[in-house]
Amino acid sequence: GESVGLHLPTLSVQEGDNSIINCAYSNSASDYFIWYKQESGKGPQFIIDIRSNMDKRQGQRVTVLLNKTVKHLSLQIAATQPGDSAVYFCAENPFSTSGTYKYIFGTGTRLKVLA
Amino acid sequence: EAGVTQFPSHSVIEKGQTVTLRCDPISGHDNLYWYRRVMGKEIKFLLHFVKESKQDESGMPNNRFLAERTGGTYSTLKVQPAELEDSGVYFCASSQANYNEQFFGPGTRLTVL
Numbered sequence: 001g002e003s004v005g006l007h008l009p010t011l012s013v014q015e016g017d018n019s020i021i022n023c024a025y026s027n028s029a030s031d032y033f034i035w036y037k038q039e040s041g042k043g044p045q046f047i048i049d050i051r052s053n054m055d056k057r058q059g060q061r062v063t064v065l066l067n068k069t070v071k072h073l074s075l076q077i078a079a080t081q082p083g084d085s086a087v088y089f090c091a092e093n094p095f096s097t098s099g100t101y102k103y104i105f106g107t108g109t110r111l112k113v114l115a
Numbered sequence: 116e117a118g119v120t121q122f123p124s125h126s127v128i129e130k131g132q133t134v135t136l137r138c139d140p141i142s143g144h145d146n147l148y149w150y151r152r153v154m155g156k157e158i159k160f161l162l163h164f165v166k167e168s169k170q171d172e173s174g175m176p177n178n179r180f181l182a183e184r185t186g187g188t189y190s191t192l193k194v195q196p197a198e199l200e201d202s203g204v205y206f207c208a209s210s211q212a213n214y215n216e217q218f219f220g221p222g223t224r225l226t227v228l
Contacts, residue, residue, distance in 0.1 A: 008155070034216070036219070041221070042221050043119070043206055043208075043219035043220050043221045043222050044158070044206070044219040045219070046216050046217075046218070049216065089157075089158065091158075100163060100170065100171040100173075101146070101148075101163060101171075101210075101217075102148065102160035102163055102171060102173075102174065103148075103150075103158075103160060103217065104160070105150075105157045105158040105159070106157060107156065107157045108157065
């Protein structure tokens with residue numbers, strides 16, 4: 001397993017508030033984007049994905065927004081709970097240019113939920 | 116259904132030694148990926164298998180790394196000889212089809228002293 005890194009940007013949110021985690025991606029040709037959550041000692045866990053033909057997608061308590069103009073992705077978590085505390089990674093798949101399905105990950109953001 | 120499993124969870128070796136990491140993907144998943152996270156940096160792609168064939172190994176750092184997936188089931192990643200900069204967490208992921216969500220294992224933390 002893994003303990004999360006020590007130098008990640010951190011977002012502290014009061015329990016019950018909404019969280020917004022941002023990510024800038026690198027490749028304008030990327031056509032698939034994913035958000036992963038990683039808790040200490042565990043591997044990345046899928047949260048939500050979005051394809052480039054969409055600008056918004058909603059899941060249970062989570063919403064992903066995609067702004068292709070500025071290559072920006074965000075994850076919104078409604079009514080943040082203590083169990084949401086983790087490191088969140090965005091990932092992109094530039095399949096249209098790479099021809100492969102490898103993911104390119106961002107550096108991650110640590111979310112701390114305050115009681 | 117069992118998820119992706121990796122063995123060992125931790126490995127501590129000395130520089131120059133050999134280490135073999137193992138990944139068991141989700142049953143029925145033809146696609147298997149190796150990634151690693153070094154020194155708290157971003158997770159980086161190493162390679163992608165489709166069944167037993169290497170589809171993309173563009174992320175393999177050098178020829179000290181050898182990945183295999185004989186029989187198209189589990190995969191091994193061997194580092195020989197290990198160097199200090201190889202320390203990090205090695206993740207394995209699998210997917211049913213190559214365009215589907217990738218499911219990650221818990222990772223193997225490798226420490227090279």
